[in-house]
Amino acid sequence: xxxxxxxxxxxxxxxxxxxxxxxxxxxxxxxxxxxxxxxxxxxxxxxxxxxxxxxxxxxxxxxxxxxxxxxxxxxxxxxxxxxxxxxxxxxxxxxxxxxxxxxxxxxxxxxxxxxxxxxxxxxxxxxxxxxxxxxxxxxxxxxxxxxxxxxxxxxxxxxxxxxxxxxxxxxxxxxxxxxxxxxxxxxxxxxxxxxxxxxxxxxxxxxxxxxxxxxxxxxxxxxxxxxxxxxxxxxxxxxxxxxxxxxxxxxxxxxxxxxxxxxxxxxxxxxxxxxxxxxxxxxxxxxxxxxxxxxxxxxxxxxxxxxxxxxxxxxxxxxxxxxxxxxxxxxxxxxxxxxxxxxxxxxxxxxxxxxxxxxxxxxxxxxxxxxxxxxxxxxxxxxxxxxxxxxxxxxx
Amino acid sequence: xxxxxxxxxxxxxxxxxxxxxxxxxxxxxxxxxxxxxxxxxxxxxxxxxxxxxxxxxxxxxxxxxxxxxxxxxxxxxxxxxxxxxxxxxxxxxxxxxxxxxxxxxxxxxxxxxxxxxxxxxxxxxxxxxxxxxxxxxxxxxxxxxxxxxxxx
Ligand SMILES: Cc1cc2nc3c(=O)[nH]c(=O)nc-3n(C[C@H](O)[C@H](O)[C@H](O)COP(=O)(O)O)c2cc1C
Ligand code: SF4
Ligand code: FES
Numbered sequence: 001x002x003x004x005x006x007x008x009x010x011x012x013x014x015x016x017x018x019x020x021x022x023x024x025x026x027x028x029x030x031x032x033x034x035x036x037x038x039x040x041x042x043x044x045x046x047x048x049x050x051x052x053x054x055x056x057x058x059x060x061x062x063x064x065x066x067x068x069x070x071x072x073x074x075x076x077x078x079x080x081x082x083x084x085x086x087x088x089x090x091x092x093x094x095x096x097x098x099x100x101x102x103x104x105x106x107x108x109x110x111x112x113x114x115x116x117x118x119x120x121x122x123x124x125x126x127x128x129x130x131x132x133x134x135x136x137x138x139x140x141x142x143x144x145x146x147x148x149x150x151x152x153x154x155x156x157x158x159x160x161x162x163x164x165x166x167x168x169x170x171x172x173x174x175x176x177x178x179x180x181x182x183x184x185x186x187x188x189x190x191x192x193x194x195x196x197x198x199x200x201x202x203x204x205x206x207x208x209x210x211x212x213x214x215x216x217x218x219x220x221x222x223x224x225x226x227x228x229x230x231x232x233x234x235x236x237x238x239x240x241x242x243x244x245x246x247x248x249x250x251x252x253x254x255x256x257x258x259x260x261x262x263x264x265x266x267x268x269x270x271x272x273x274x275x276x277x278x279x280x281x282x283x284x285x286x287x288x289x290x291x292x293x294x295x296x297x298x299x300x301x302x303x304x305x306x307x308x309x310x311x312x313x314x315x316x317x318x319x320x321x322x323x324x325x326x327x328x329x330x331x332x333x334x335x336x337x338x339x340x341x342x343x344x345x346x347x348x349x350x351x352x353x354x355x356x357x358x359x360x361x362x363x364x365x366x367x368x369x370x371x372x373x374x375x376x377x378x379x380x381x382x383x384x385x386x387x388x389x390x391x392x393x394x395x396x
Numbered sequence: 397x398x399x400x401x402x403x404x405x406x407x408x409x410x411x412x413x414x415x416x417x418x419x420x421x422x423x424x425x426x427x428x429x430x431x432x433x434x435x436x437x438x439x440x441x442x443x444x445x446x447x448x449x450x451x452x453x454x455x456x457x458x459x460x461x462x463x464x465x466x467x468x469x470x471x472x473x474x475x476x477x478x479x480x481x482x483x484x485x486x487x488x489x490x491x492x493x494x495x496x497x498x499x500x501x502x503x504x505x506x507x508x509x510x511x512x513x514x515x516x517x518x519x520x521x522x523x524x525x526x527x528x529x530x531x532x533x534x535x536x537x538x539x540x541x542x543x544x545x546x547x548x
Pocket of ligand 3: 477
């Protein structure tokens with residue numbers, strides 16, 4: 001089934017319009033007015049029923065996170081919107097913030113009401129500083145509106161300074177507390193002991209907008225989409241060798257094949273799902289691989305590669321990224337990333353035998369279990385999935 | 397140019413002495429001269445009642461907290477895979493030629509520093525770069541050189 005670019009676009013747009021949750025224009029003030037009259041348990045029930053899982057990559061059930069924070073006994077709690085969006089190949093949070101900031105704020109306010117927080121923060125990556133004037137203007141209006149409603153909740157903005165690791169929730173907290181962005185051990189989870197030691201819900205930008213829409217639709221619509229394990233839809237960031245690139249909201253549960261038919265350039269040999277910390281799916285597995293938590297989970301990064309691309313270069317680029325962005329705190333990740341980069345270079349330049357690749361795979365597996373945080377733990381995802389599926393390209 | 401003591405005091409006054417304000421303070425001070433000097437770090441430490449080593453440790457962690465004198469305008473070109481595939485190298489070459497410097501360097505007139513960055517979130521419109529906070533996308537060598545004119 002070969003489609004022209006226009007045919008692909010028409011199909012994608014039809015799919016988007018059917019879903020249309022994230023970018024739908026809504027009256028957030030009217031919604032907030034209603035939310036303030038709702039029972040917190042009712043709101044939690046909506047979120048629970050929706051089956052929503054975090055859209056920032058880790059996929060933790062949002063209901064459980066909110067419930068855990070709500071159950072904590074503390075006078076002070078916080079809501080943090082994770083807008084650090086540093087995963088290579090993701091850029092959807094930028095567009096959501098640019099076009100739907102009010103819906104993000106509303107999601108934070110709903111969470112604040114449920115858990116009992118009066119302060120919220122947006123942690124925005126430094127690369128998106130151009131958004132600051134727009135966000136501050138809108139934030140001030142929103143804060144004033146909350147005051148008018150007599151709802152004690154204020155949002156403030158914090159900027160990052162070019163560190164991917166600060167998207168990891170505990171590193172983000174360290175950074176907000178004025179420290180190096182070095183991840184903490186979990187537990188305790190931020191929902192128990194987060195910013196300044198207080199219960200803190202940290203949610204991705206997109207997750208918060210879905211919360212807004214789920215409450216607006218009283219738990220309906222969202223779960224009409226997706227699969228049993230991966231309910232709802234997701235905003236995808238599509239880039240690379242694609243006929244259609246950009247930001248699209250689609251149902252979860254498609255196969256990679258269906259995705260490639262819509263977005264690919266007709267010659268797709270691999271799709272990297274979930275960015276530099278995600279999985280590489282080769283052509284022979286397109287049909288059987290589902291985009292969602294039952295198959296390849298994703299924060300939305302979809303990078304397409306056609307047959308003209310060297311998988312060695314792609315792997316090197318990811319590994320160099322990880323090596324640079326590792327916070328360096330724990331040895332398996334710090335040294336492991338360096339050794340993986342050196343190792344594949346040595347094999348390529350015939351300084352090491354091909355069998356050395358198996359040693360490197362073992363190292364990556366060790367990193368998965370021995371690293372302190374998600375960064376080091378996930379290096380094995382791209383490494384093993386690329387090496388195992390494209391062994392020849394890595395060696396020769 | 398303001399004295400460095402001034403900007404440090406101003407920043408600490410604006411955000412407060414609490415530890416949790418260290419990042420915004422470092423960011424504001426850095427913005428003044430596009431880098432953080434050791435003197436400024438010591439002043440921040442004194443003002444906030446922290447050890448200089450502690451402040452230094454935090455500042456050096458973040459890649460945007462430049463610790464060496466930089467040009468008035470900082471160019472950061474994305475070097476991550478999609479931008480690379482879309483011809484980032486030819487943009488770097490064009491900029492190096494136009495500025496007469498190599499990657500990582502600053503022009504003698506201190507107007508520009510040329511740096512690389514990891515994915516800046518515009519992959520669908522690569523190659524992409526930042527000049528200070530402003531984004532330039534779908535670059536060609538010509539467009540990249542043109543962009544410099546805004547800052548000459
Ligand atoms: C290295 C690393 C980077 C991360 N970067 C981000 C990010 O930029 N944005 C984000 O929302 N989550 C990021 N996460 C996931 C967060 O730790 C956290 O799970 C998420 O913000 C929770 O929100 P959610 O449940 O709404 O997805 C990152 C995780 C790791 C390990
Ligand atoms: S796994 Fe890597 S990023 Fe995470 S704490 Fe260890 S060194 Fe830091
Ligand atoms: S790869 Fe260059 S902006 Fe993402």
